[in-house]
Amino acid sequence: MNHKYTDDGLALHTDLYAINMAETYWGDDLQNRKAVFEVFFRKMPFGHGFAVFAGLEKVIDYLSQFKFSESDITYLREELGYQEDFLSYLRELRFTGTVRSMREGELVFANEPLLRIEAPLPEAQLIETAILNIINYQTLIATKAARIKGVLGEEGIAMEFGARRAQEMDAAIWGARAAYIGGFEATSNVRAGKIFGIPVAGTHAHAMVQAYQDEYLAFKKYAERHKECTFLVDTYDTLKSGVPNAIKVAKEKGDKIHFKAIRLDSGDLAYLSKEARKMLDEAGFKNTKIVASSDLDEDTIMNLKAQGAQIDQWGIGTKLITAFDQPALGAVYKLVSIENDQGVMEDTIKISGNPEKVTTPGLKKVYRILNRVSHKSEGDYISMENEDPEKESPLKMFHPVHTYISKTITNFEAQELHTTIFENGNLVYEPPQVQDIQAFAKENLNVLWEEYKRTRSPEDYPVDLSVTCWENKMDKIHEVKEKVEREIGK
Numbered sequence: 162m163n164h165k166y167t168d169d170g171l172a173l174h175t176d177l178y179a180i181n182m183a184e185t186y187w188g189d190d191l192q193n194r195k196a197v198f199e200v201f202f203r204k205m206p207f208g209h210g211f212a213v214f215a216g217l218e219k220v221i222d223y224l225s226q227f228k229f230s231e232s233d234i235t236y237l238r239e240e241l242g243y244q245e246d247f248l249s250y251l252r253e254l255r256f257t258g259t260v261r262s263m264r265e266g267e268l269v270f271a272n273e274p275l276l277r278i279e280a281p282l283p284e285a286q287l288i289e290t291a292i293l294n295i296i297n298y299q300t301l302i303a304t305k306a307a308r309i310k311g312v313l314g315e316e317g318i319a320m321e322f323g324a325r326r327a328q329e330m331d332a333a334i335w336g337a338r339a340a341y342i343g344g345f346e347a348t349s350n351v352r353a354g355k356i357f358g359i360p361v362a363g364t365h366a367h368a369m370v371q372a373y374q375d376e377y378l379a380f381k382k383y384a385e386r387h388k389e390c391t392f393l394v395d396t397y398d399t400l401k402s403g404v405p406n407a408i409k410v411a412k413e414k415g416d417k418i419h420f421k422a423i424r425l426d427s428g429d430l431a432y433l434s435k436e437a438r439k440m441l442d443e444a445g446f447k448n449t450k451i452v453a454s455s456d457l458d459e460d461t462i463m464n465l466k467a468q469g470a471q472i473d474q475w476g477i478g479t480k481l482i483t484a485f486d487q488p489a490l491g492a493v494y495k496l497v498s499i500e501n502d503q504g505v506m507e508d509t510i511k512i513s514g515n516p517e518k519v520t521t522p523g524l525k526k527v528y529r530i531l532n533r534v535s536h537k538s539e540g541d542y543i544s545m546e547n548e549d550p551e552k553e554s555p556l557k558m559f560h561p562v563h564t565y566i567s568k569t570i571t572n573f574e575a576q577e578l579h580t581t582i583f584e585n586g587n588l589v590y591e592p593p594q595v596q597d598i599q600a601f602a603k604e605n606l607n608v609l610w611e612e613y614k615r616t617r618s619p620e621d622y623p624v625d626l627s628v629t630c631w632e633n634k635m636d637k638i639h640e641v642k643e644k645v646e647r648e649i650g651k
């Protein structure tokens with residue numbers, strides 16, 4: 162650790178190039194030039210049919226506190242050689258922009274703006290890394306949790322057990338919250354419980370049985386101090402020793418304890434759970450539940466359910482908290498509009514050989530098109546800022562790349578998905594409690610057809626552009642191409 166500078170702020174939680182770009186703009190007197198950036202991802206994570214947006218609360222904290230501290234300024238001066246006049250500018254810098262965003266728990270899809278940031282150019286540039294860092298991780302984990310919960314259904318209780326395997330402490334904390342947003346019932350992470358007010362749950366480890374070197378004694382001692390008892394039964398031999406010892410202690414203690422559950426953490430979880438269930442039932446403990454853990458994910462859970470495993474509660478760590486099968490969401494932050502020398506906003510575009518990677522220029526809005534008859538979503542619709550899809554009936558929806566895929570909607574409601582979070586630097590949004598966010602995410606699932614919710618090969622959910630938005634994009638592509646040709650010809 163470099164003890165020369167205190168770590169007392171988050172403004173330096175950025176990539177060096179952002180500071181160098183900010184310096185370039187400032188040096189060119191562009192520090193008040195308005196810019197608009199959008200955050201979006203290009204591919205659905207885990208091949209899932211929907212993603213669950215999370216991270217906004219942390220983005221709000223970050224932007225509210227955005228400020229270079231004196232030690233940040235000293236570091237930039239002494240170690241990186243930035244000049245005094247630029248440092249004076251940075252010292253005074255606060256976030257003064259306007260942010261429109263999806264709400265946490267919203268169902269989101271590839272290629273639609275999750276957040277829109279309108280701010281003076283250097284400010285907007287400096288905050289890119291932190292915003293992506295937050296949204297990429299939390300949305301990924303909330304989506305993975307929703308995917309796992311989708312396989313478990315209402316009756317399968319999901320507990321987040323990942324703190325020890327998470328990519329560092331912040332990931333454990335915010336991952337626990339994201340998992341809760343995605344539908345998990347509890348976390349084993351006590352600090353996350355304290356910070357966010359989410360339910361905490363847990364059992365005990367093999368170490369306790371090893372410490373007593375006697376399984377019966379370990380369970381008995383635990384039961385002397387705890388009314389609620391879940392015994393881990395696989396330290397020596399699940400069926401010959403673990404389950405019988407748990408039953409023995411529960412019988413001896415009678416009403417003094419609540420024999421809540423046993424936990425299985427190794428071996429054939431399907432077989433062991435079925436056998437353990439029989440033993441518990443025969444001993445009169447029909448209400449005692451079975452918890453399973455051990456490298457679980459949605460595939461293993463599906464498999465175990467198909468085998469008739471008698472598991473009521475699921476402890477899920479590594480594969481959830483590290484988003485094991487897809488460790489990055491890949492959300493990006495792209496400039497869509499910039500003020501010109503005359504003070505007029507001009508749309509910008511980033512061209513790519515891959516048509517799916519060409520950005521969509523301009524200030525836009527995102528709507529969910531709800532069919533008034535089925536009450537299901539027809540897809541999301543991205544329009545230019547000044548358009549109102551409800552004024553268009555019938556509404557033409559078409560695939561933005563394969564334009565021949567189209568449909569016409571008549572009886573619909575267009576629900577705008579973005580909410581204003583900051584207005585000229587002022588926070589105008591009150592973040593909801595995480596319980597309400599979880600309920601909101603669950604409720605949102607009602608508008609999706611089942612075809613988008615299945616774990617394997619879900620249908621592609623439509624994210625379409627309005628005709629005006631699409632034409633604007635095509636015009637911009639031609640404009641940029643012509644300009645490049647002209648430059649080459651010179």
Ligand SMILES: Nc1ncnc2c1ncn2[C@@H]1O[C@H](COP(=O)(O)OP(=O)(O)OP(=O)(O)O)[C@@H](O)[C@H]1O
Binds near residue numbers: 428432454455457461
């Ligand atoms: N019946 C089953 N069907 C499919 N997968 C299962 C079944 N039972 C267990 N599994 C999964 O198989 C893997 C078993 O891993 P492994 O054999 O490495 O360890 P283990 O049995 O848990 O023992 P230990 O923890 O002592 O290494 C885990 O991912 C577990 O979730």
Ligand SMILES: O=P(O)(O)OC[C@H]1O[C@H](OP(=O)(O)OP(=O)(O)O)[C@H](O)[C@@H]1O
Binds near residue numbers: 322323368426454477
């Ligand atoms: O398998 P995961 O999905 O990551 O779930 C968390 C794992 O953490 C614990 O194991 P660990 O070996 O760390 O400790 P223990 O002694 O409690 O089993 C627990 O028993 C689970 O197996």
Ligand SMILES: O=C(O)c1cccnc1
Binds near residue numbers: 349362363366476
């Ligand atoms: O409470 C448990 O059983 C637990 C918690 C974290 C990791 N593994 C298990």
